[in-house]
Amino acid sequence: MKDFRLWAKNFCRIIDNDGNSVPFVLNPEQEQFIKNMEKYNVILKGRQIGFTTLSLAYMLYSAITKPDTSYMMMTHHNKVTQSLLRKLKRMYHSLPHENEKYAELFPKLDLSNRDELSFKNGSRIMVATAGGEDSISGNTFQLIHFSEMGKYDDGQEEIMATAIPALAKNPDSKIITESTGMGYNFYQELFMKAYRGKESVWKAHFYSWLAKAYQKQFKHSFDEAEQWFRLHNNGRRLTYDDLEHDERILKDKFKANYRQLMYRRYYIETNSLEKFKREFPTTPDEAFQTSNVSVFDTNKIVERLQHVIPPLETKEIYDQLPDTLKPYINKNLFIYHLPKKGMRHYGGVDVASGTGGVNDNSTMSIFNADGQQMASFYANDIPVYKFAEIVDSLGRFFNYAFLCVERNSYGLPLIEKLRKEYHYMNLLKQKIFDQKGKRKLQLGFQTTKITKPIIINDMKENFELGMINIECVQTLEEMKIYQESNGKMNNKRGNGLHDDLVISVAMACQAMKQNKYYVDI
Structure with missing residues (x-):
């Protein structure tokens, strides 16, 4: 009764693939999860590896051994919810609760309906369906399991925001979020942030189809x-x-x-x-x-993601950075390599409004003359005037980098500020024709229906032929969802999905393509 694995093996029975009732012996991956489980757990796995069965058994064990505690399992569809409730009831009835020898160990049922099992010891296990009635608010749970969260139609973030305050305030309470991959959504972002180790409170657990x-x-x-x-x-x-x-x-x-x-x-x-x-x-x-008909070769992106290097630690570079950049290091600014003396660097800049929320990011990507990415910056809550100061400082830090700034919309005031206030001289100039048919140069790069496919194709060629080496994980994630449809190129639509880093890298590729330097280094 003090060891869940032994309890499951000796008392709990499940139905196997042949339709036989057998003792629930944990498989190697279930054993590993129970051993490594933390307070906040997010699982990505192949199908039918047995984590919902594991959670149901664990909830049953916990409810029986811990009086006056509550548990909840939520699924994506009502039929699935009812199927899991039937499985839970079958598990309970397989226990030796009718045996007088074990009467004190296995409390009898107090209530059994289509929403929950309640026990005489005051504990209960609830089931719910995402998108249905709010089953979380007003309750306190020892364990919450979100099954196949990637399939929830909408409101994934709101459901999680409601669940965390409902968790019991003790060291043993837990949340398990589990799913197969279902494209780009809140669950995907939650898992990948934990998996990449980006200061997440969640513990990522991945189980591939090659699992034992x-x-x-x-x-x-x-x-x-x-x-x-x-x-x-x-x-x-x-x-x-x-x-x-x-x-x-x-x-x-x-x-x-x-x-x-x-x-x-x-x-x-x-x-x-x-x-x-x-x-x-x-x-x-x-x-x-x-x-998603991605513009970029998704297989090459996935392969690159296996080999990216982490950004330099704050302590390695903090003292070398100008004060302007110090507040952003490893929050918005990620530096992968320090500049070498005398080496040319090239940067791309995409400017947004800086009004926060779910709005676009202002971004900057810097590469050296060999095509190695040196740094990336992205933030959506920095106003244009402040971003201009960051661009100036970061450009000068990387050997006065030759910068290509997209001049559309907010890019124009940033260019004006860079040139007139900060006297940044190493800026790309684009050749255009005026109304009289004369060729002239304008600072920055104007993206249009004609020029955008060209610069994206240049970036695609550079990336897929290995002429640039991208280290920024966020950039690679954006490249995955950058698609072409109806003659337009942009990111897959949805909250939190952006393409601003893609544009800044495309701008950097144009800077490298023009290969000019207006200053001595």
Whole structure:
């Protein structure tokens, strides 16, 4: 009764894939999660690895062993909610609560309806559906589990904002948020921030389709896949010589076995590669990949994300930075390398209103002459006049970088301030024709329906051919959702989804393309 794993194995029964009632023996991934679980947990996993079953059993165990506590499981659909409630009731009825020997250990039910199980010891387990009645406010829960949060239609952020205050104020209370990848939403942002280690209170747990649990859980499916492969290959199994390029990566890098690879082929044949990656991801980035007709090669972005370097720590660079930049280091400003004396640097700047909220970011991206990204800056709550001071300081810090500023909208007053107030001389000039047909130069870069596809294509070529090396994770995430539709190029629409860093990198590529320097360094 003091060890959940032993309790589950000895008292709790579940229905296996063959329809048999068997003791609930935790699989390796469930064991790992129970061992590493913290207060705030966000799980990204392949399908059917068993985390909802694990949570139901853990709630039942906790409710029985801790009187007067409450628990809640929320799902994305009412039918799923009722299915999980039936599973929970089946678990309870499998317990030896009718045995007089255990009467004091297993309290009888006080209430059992379509919303909850209540026990004679004062504890209860509730189930709810996202988008339905508010089941959180006014309650205090020892454990809250959001199942398949990525599938909640809307209000994910509001649900979480309501749940955190409802958590019991003790060291053992917990939230578990779990889902397969469903594109770009609050859940995706929550997981990736925790996974990237960006000062998140959440602990990220990722379980790929190569998890040990699948060896047993998917045995029948693996057998079917192998039988299918043999049928089409003269009765023989898959060998290394049969593997395609991406399969060899899975075999060599991720240690996939041949049964797993045959199942992958089988699934893709009956569904699609995109759906396989979403339902059975190898990496977190792959899980959130969507068919958004991204302008940039998503596979190259995912590969780059595996090798980005972290920004320099504050203590490494703080004393070297001008005072203007110190408040922003590793909050809005991320520096990956320090400038080398005498080396040219190139920067791109995209300017927004600086009014905060969900509005666009003001951004700046800097590369050296070799195409290595040196720094990135993004913030949406800094007014234009203040951003001009930051651009001036950051440009001068990187050897008086040659800057390409998008002059559209708020870019024009920033350019005026850079030149007239800060006397920043190393600015890109764009050749245009005036009304008399004469060519002249104007400071900054004007993006139009004609010029935007050109600069984005230049950036795409530079990135995909390895001529620039992007280190900023946020930039790469924006590139994933930068798409072309109806002849227009922009980011995938939605709250919190931006493309401002993409534009600043595109501007930096134009600075490198023009390859000028109006100052001596």
